[in-house]
Amino acid sequence: MYTKDIHVVKVEEGSIVTPKGFKTAGVHAGLRYAKKDLGVITCDVPASCAAVYTQSHFQAAPLQVTKDSIAVENKLQAVVINSACANACTGAQGLKDAYEMRALTANHFGYLDHHVAVASTGVIGELLQMDKISNGIGMLSPINSNEAAKDFQTAILTTDLVMKKACYQTTINEQTVTVAGAAKGSGMIHPNMATMLGFITTDAKIESAVLHEAMKSITDVTFNQITVDGETSTNDMVLVMASGMTDTEQLTPNHPDWDNFLLALHSTFEDLAKQIARDGEGATKLVEVNVTGAMSDDEARIIAKKIVGSNLVKTAIYGADANWGRIIGAIGHSDATVNPDIVDISIGDIQMLKASQPHSFSEELAKEYLENKDVIIHVDLNLGSGNGTAWGCDLTYDYIKINASYRT
Amino acid sequence: MYTKDIHVVKVEEGSIVTPKGFKTAGVHAGLRYAKKDLGVITCDVPASCAAVYTQSHFQAAPLQVTKDSIAVENKLQAVVINSACANACTGAQGLKDAYEMRALTANHFGYLDHHVAVASTGVIGELLQMDKISNGIGMLSPINSNEAAKDFQTAILTTDLVMKKACYQTTINEQTVTVAGAAKGSGMIHPNMATMLGFITTDAKIESAVLHEAMKSITDVTFNQITVDGETSTNDMVLVMASGMTDTEQLTPNHPDWDNFLLALHSTFEDLAKQIARDGEGATKLVEVNVTGAMSDDEARIIAKKIVGSNLVKTAIYGADANWGRIIGAIGHSDATVNPDIVDISIGDIQMLKASQPHSFSEELAKEYLENKDVIIHVDLNLGSGNGTAWGCDLTYDYIKINASYRT
Numbered sequence: 052m053y054t055k056d057i058h059v060v061k062v063e064e065g066s067i068v069t070p071k072g073f074k075t076a077g078v079h080a081g082l083r084y085a086k087k088d089l090g091v092i093t094c095d096v097p098a099s100c101a102a103v104y105t106q107s108h109f110q111a112a113p114l115q116v117t118k119d120s121i122a123v124e125n126k127l128q129a130v131v132i133n134s135a136c137a138n139a140c141t142g143a144q145g146l147k148d149a150y151e152m153r154a155l156t157a158n159h160f161g162y163l164d165h166h167v168a169v170a171s172t173g174v175i176g177e178l179l180q181m182d183k184i185s186n187g188i189g190m191l192s193p194i195n196s197n198e199a200a201k202d203f204q205t206a207i208l209t210t211d212l213v214m215k216k217a218c219y220q221t222t223i224n225e226q227t228v229t230v231a232g233a234a235k236g237s238g239m240i241h242p243n244m245a246t247m248l249g250f251i252t253t254d255a256k257i258e259s260a261v262l263h264e265a266m267k268s269i270t271d272v273t274f275n276q277i278t279v280d281g282e283t284s285t286n287d288m289v290l291v292m293a294s295g296m297t298d299t300e301q302l303t304p305n306h307p308d309w310d311n312f313l314l315a316l317h318s319t320f321e322d323l324a325k326q327i328a329r330d331g332e333g334a335t336k337l338v339e340v341n342v343t344g345a346m347s348d349d350e351a352r353i354i355a356k357k358i359v360g361s362n363l364v365k366t367a368i369y370g371a372d373a374n375w376g377r378i379i380g381a382i383g384h385s386d387a388t389v390n391p392d393i394v395d396i397s398i399g400d401i402q403m404l405k406a407s408q409p410h411s412f413s414e415e416l417a418k419e420y421l422e423n424k425d426v427i428i429h430v431d432l433n434l435g436s437g438n439g440t441a442w443g444c445d446l447t448y449d450y451i452k453i454n455a456s457y458r459t
Numbered sequence: 460m461y462t463k464d465i466h467v468v469k470v471e472e473g474s475i476v477t478p479k480g481f482k483t484a485g486v487h488a489g490l491r492y493a494k495k496d497l498g499v500i501t502c503d504v505p506a507s508c509a510a511v512y513t514q515s516h517f518q519a520a521p522l523q524v525t526k527d528s529i530a531v532e533n534k535l536q537a538v539v540i541n542s543a544c545a546n547a548c549t550g551a552q553g554l555k556d557a558y559e560m561r562a563l564t565a566n567h568f569g570y571l572d573h574h575v576a577v578a579s580t581g582v583i584g585e586l587l588q589m590d591k592i593s594n595g596i597g598m599l600s601p602i603n604s605n606e607a608a609k610d611f612q613t614a615i616l617t618t619d620l621v622m623k624k625a626c627y628q629t630t631i632n633e634q635t636v637t638v639a640g641a642a643k644g645s646g647m648i649h650p651n652m653a654t655m656l657g658f659i660t661t662d663a664k665i666e667s668a669v670l671h672e673a674m675k676s677i678t679d680v681t682f683n684q685i686t687v688d689g690e691t692s693t694n695d696m697v698l699v700m701a702s703g704m705t706d707t708e709q710l711t712p713n714h715p716d717w718d719n720f721l722l723a724l725h726s727t728f729e730d731l732a733k734q735i736a737r738d739g740e741g742a743t744k745l746v747e748v749n750v751t752g753a754m755s756d757d758e759a760r761i762i763a764k765k766i767v768g769s770n771l772v773k774t775a776i777y778g779a780d781a782n783w784g785r786i787i788g789a790i791g792h793s794d795a796t797v798n799p800d801i802v803d804i805s806i807g808d809i810q811m812l813k814a815s816q817p818h819s820f821s822e823e824l825a826k827e828y829l830e831n832k833d834v835i836i837h838v839d840l841n842l843g844s845g846n847g848t849a850w851g852c853d854l855t856y857d858y859i860k861i862n863a864s865y866r867t
């Protein structure tokens with residue numbers, strides 16, 4: 052029997068500038084009253100890159116500009132991001148402004164226009180204050196330090212309560228390769244303060260096309276498997292830049308250490324995704340739903356996301372109420388294949404449903420478990436070998452409070 | 460030009476026994492502490508009938524029994540309903556109990572087994588207390604009075620705050636034909652107190668197959684277009700019984716007065732559906748979303764339901780916040796065809812978005828409008844001629860309160 056060790060280590064103190072070749076900065080451009088609101092990540096060399104974008108029909112202007120940049124030669128040397136204004140639903144002027152933001156950044160650093168990506172997050176339907184953007188870009192002096200990374204992590208936040216970053220290392224051709232990231236998002240959308248953004252850096256040596264395939268499939272099982280309120284923003288984007296500054300062979304799926312790289316990338320994505328779910332608007336808990344025994348991984352993921360996105364499941368978990376009927380409700384409602392007579396459900400280690408019929412359990416122990424900060428639900432459909440996971444949070448009074456008077 | 464008048468009149472004092480041939484009763488069988496919990500509608504003759512059922516994978520036992528009854532000869536003479544226990548996720552014993560409930564009812568009234576339909580609503584995963592069901596059925600003495608109708612309307616409620624009934628009359632072959640109904644439901648699901656149920660009576664003369672086609676298409680634009688929390692219960696059912704006791708020609712789509720009948724049926728369904736949406740758990744407002752200019756009616760309905768089901772739209776309306784960005788978010792997220800550059804949005808008469816760009820409006824007047832008990836949102840996609848409407852309610856602190864500790 053052939054077995055293989057896959058090694059990945061979490062680097063607690065790491066940040067987006069831990070991978071070789073990256074620098075960053077975050078400044079207060081004056082788009083917000085006091086908080087930092089403009090950030091940049093730069094790379095010493097044109098980096099391989101790949102991105103995924105919101106599925107919304109309404110894609111904001113900066114996404115179009117970023118797509119346009121990447122299309123030219125699949126290389127990026129900088130990504131510039133502002134918070135406070137999403138530059139969405141802003142028509143021709145908005146698009147012009149996003150191109151101008153790209154040109155100003157390219158000019159400031161002496162890069163080619165098409166080596167610069169642009170992202171925005173904030174209020175929908177308002178134009179960027181280009182004088183402030185222009186001034187802010189002039190103030191950007193990226194360096195390689197964790198302090199600068201903190202400035203960047205802060206500059207991209209909107210309603211988030213905490214900064215989100217992750218860093219993992221692995222070994223490729225006996226060299227250390229690092230993957231790191233920063234993210235924002237605390238609802239899948241808060242239009243008028245929208246967006247989930249993820250920026251990933253790595254010093255792996257990899258072609259853009261290969262990187263794109265890897266990041267797409269990992270996004271499907273990480274960022275696309277979190278839900279706070281079932282909504283999608285106009286500005287969502289996840290962007291990966293690979294400097295290639297480690298002295299290894301080119302990474303491809305045929306490389307003997309490919310699985311190491313994939314796991315490092317996966318770990319970074321999943322870590323950031325879970326941080327976003329945990330920081331969901333008003334949330335007090337991270338909820339993880341594992342579905343096994345589905346007809347396919349796709350169907351398992353669909354059901355997991357349905358459960359974690361159910362308002363009734365979310366409120367029951369907020370109330371530490373072991374209400375498995377709501378999980379049945381969410382499963383029953385999905386398009387995936389289900390045999391309604393053979394489903395098992397556990398919350399934590401406590402089995403509540405066996406072969407679709409109630410399994411007696413201690414309500415007291417269940418309540419105790421549900422009062423944890425992390426709640427895991429396990430559903431076994433007992434049909435096939437498909438597995439999938441989704442993450443979310445509970446639905447609380449504070450969600451209503453935050454969103455009932457968001458703009459006022 | 461040929462025009463046609465379609466006449467339907469709402470009968471405020473009408474109830475399920477206003478159509479000729481029907482009687483009803485509601486009693487306290489002891490399944491709940493004090494409230495009435497068992498009801499029946501009977502018909503003097505075997506009535507034409509048609510039903511639609513929940514799409515959930517987990518269909519409760521009574522639904523299977525009802526399907527079985529109708530399959531025999533498409534005639535029903537009674538429907539018996541209990542609240543407090545849904546008889547769902549109860550396996551073989553649950554199915555046996557539902558058949559027993561049917562047999563007891565048939566025996567009590569001297570009807571054929573397959574002329575009796577069964578419905579249940581309440582806690583999932585618990586067995587019916589058959590001794591109480593049996594006693595309760597023995598107590599049922601249906602009569603034709605609005606008081607008895609009130610007893611029935613009460614007996615089928617769970618978390619509902621108000622009874623739901625409607626009655627409309629129209630003219631077929633110069634005879635008055637009546638359609639009436641009673642319903643329950645205040646979330647699309649409250650597992651462990653589940654279910655939307657609708658029971659419609661009419662004295663129209665119509666074959667079951669024709670009735671089924673009509674009720675299916677009307678259900679799609681009424682009961683299937685309401686959402687409280689996006690969930691579907693294990694027990695949802697809408698059942699129509701037609702006594703045929705008016706002296707008219709058989710109703711078919713070729714009958715000159717067919718449109719009158721259709722509108723009476725439609726009005727009854729829509730009226731009940733809106734009552735359910737308005738009584739959504741914790742709701743303070745009824746929200747109606749009208750979508751026009753879609754590629755098809757189906758796509759218009761999909762978008763309307765997406766908007767009315769968005770947590771962010773629902774909380775903004777609770778907060779009387781004219782946050783059109785959330786409507787954009789919900790539209791953007793749907794599978795329907797959208798041109799993101801030409802969408803118009805109004806709330807009430809106040810236009811907020813024109814050709815996908817902000818249209819200036821008075822925040823003060825918008826807030827004033829949003830403080831009404833009824834809020835209407837209008838979205839024009841400006842693409843085609845498809846129209847659709849959906850109804851829902853706002854998302855409030857009380858929804859969290861009701862659902863966070865439902866069982867405790």
